[in-house]
Amino acid sequence: MSGTVVLTGGVGGAKLVLGLLQVVDPVTVTAIVNTGDDFRHLGLHISPDIDTLLYTLSGKANTAQGWGREDESWAFLSALRELGGEDWFLLGDRDMALHVLRTAGLARGDTLSTITAAVARRWGVEAKILPMTDDPVATMLDSDVGELEFQRYFVALRCAPAIHAIRFAGAEQASPAPGVVDAIMTADIVLIAPSNPFLSVDPLLAIPAIHKALSDTLAPIVAVSPLVGGQAVKGPTVKLMGELGLPVDNDSIARHYAGLIDGLLIDSGDDCSVTDIAIAHTPTLMVTLEDKARVARAALALAAAID
Ligand code: FO1
Secondary structure (H helix, E strand, C coil), X not given: CCCEEEEECCHHHHHHHHHHHHHCCHHHEEEEECCCCCEEECCEEECHHHHHHHHHHCCCECCCCCCCECCCCCHHHHHHHHXXXXXXCCCCHHHHHHHHHHHXXXXXXXXXXHHHHHHHHHCCCCCEEEECECCCCEEEEEEECEEEEHHHHHHHCCCCCCEEEEEEECCCCCCECCCHHHXXXXXXXXXXXXXXXXXXXXXXXXXXXXXXXXXXXXXXXEEECCEECCEECCCCHHHHHHHCCCCCCHHHHHHXXXXXXXXXXXECCCCCXXXXXXXXEECCCCCCHHHHHHHHHHHHHHHXXXX
């Protein structure tokens, strides 16, 4: 197998993958997706970043909201509220079908990989969507209000607590999901999506066999910076970098991926003074489909120039 591999979290990464599908043959694309955000809620197994990839690539995503499905209804949630159930994590009626199907599959002994592949096939997604692992990995945040699970921090507390440290419980023992190492080792190009490096990409890098494959592969590795005009498009990247004592600039992003990446694609208005990797510029804000295709093309061109 050869093709393009993308290491990705949720919304920002899904945009890059969607752009990639406009410029290369979709069957040659493999998205390896963060599962550190996964958790059990109301007895259901939720895989937020896998959900975002599935919805985005099948044309079902609620792009305004940034997560969940378009044309959603909320009868389940309002009935749950009436009963005094936990309503801090919003589960739409249509979205619920995916969580119920996944939870039932896991209970039968299926894996997250096979369940994800079956849904992707059903929805006509030609790119491969691979969870980083079928084993449990949980992103845990050491904060000024104590240790927090990712979704408590992100959704319930709206990223308000200050973060001192991040760990990925279970990552050391986790095996990559089937196909992950092979995809990286046989790839022509590996891209790191403009997802949060600390929360969404680091969980993948914390799995030793994934880290080793990225170190061993002959494919050029290019990251797309999550900073646009020195700011993050969405989410807690800038706040988190400040709390971790890092300057909010592309030098910090390049240093974070030091030893792993060969190139960094940054926004046209930004700069990067790290000299031991290749740097290219393009407007990296991805609003329209054409924006997404442009960023994908620029990342592929940078990788091709390195090769
Ligand atoms: N994000 C929110 O900000 N609020 C929610 O209530 C919420 C519910 C939700 C349900 C299913 C799902 O797949 C994702 C959901 N997300 C929600 C998104 C998710 O918490 C994060 O965006 C990701 O974990 C970060 O990539």
